[in-house]
Amino acid sequence: MIPISGSKLQGNPRLNSFLCFVVSFLFAGCAGVPQHPTWKNATGGEMHERLMWQAVRDKDWNNFEQRLAPAFVGVDPAGKSYDRAGWVELWKAAAIQNYSMGEFTVQPAGADMVLTYVITLPGFADQIRVVSVWQQVKSRW
Numbered sequence: 001m002i003p004i005s006g007s008k009l010q011g012n013p014r015l016n017s018f019l020c021f022v023v024s025f026l027f028a029g030c031a032g033v034p035q036h037p038t039w040k041n042a043t044g045g046e047m048h049e050r051l052m053w054q055a056v057r058d059k060d061w062n063n064f065e066q067r068l069a070p071a072f073v074g075v076d077p078a079g080k081s082y083d084r085a086g087w088v089e090l091w092k093a094a095a096i097q098n099y100s101m102g103e104f105t106v107q108p109a110g111a112d113m114v115l116t117y118v119i120t121l122p123g124f125a126d127q128i129r130v131v132s133v134w135q136q137v138k139s140r141w
Helices: 013-028 045-057 061-066 084-094
Strands: 100-109 112-121 125-135
Touching: 045 061, 045 100, 045 112, 045 125, 061 084
Parallel strands: none
Antiparallel strands: 100 112, 112 125
16 A cells, blocks of 8 residues: 555555555446446347347347348247248247346357357246357457
């Protein structure tokens, strides 16, 4: 600690330690997960996946479809597979009002991220185990 001459702080190590803790805590608050995640400030695979389902719930089909690769393949709980357009239509028709997600794992795979998680979609399916792959293309996921 740098002594401050002529100050009551010099010689009070408990107060110096407390001030260091407060300053460190304030700086630590500047990092971490954004309070209101968006596509531009998303910090990881889990956040991207949450934003996808938020787009479905909010009927933000433009953002939802933009994040699906042209060669996208999705499989519903019954095992039926869909191309990109079919996947968007499936979720438009499902009219999801609410969802919950958990049991996330994110595994880096080179430039890609492989996510597994469980999602509950009331009125659609009890629980669905999801495997999702995100790939970075032109500084976007």
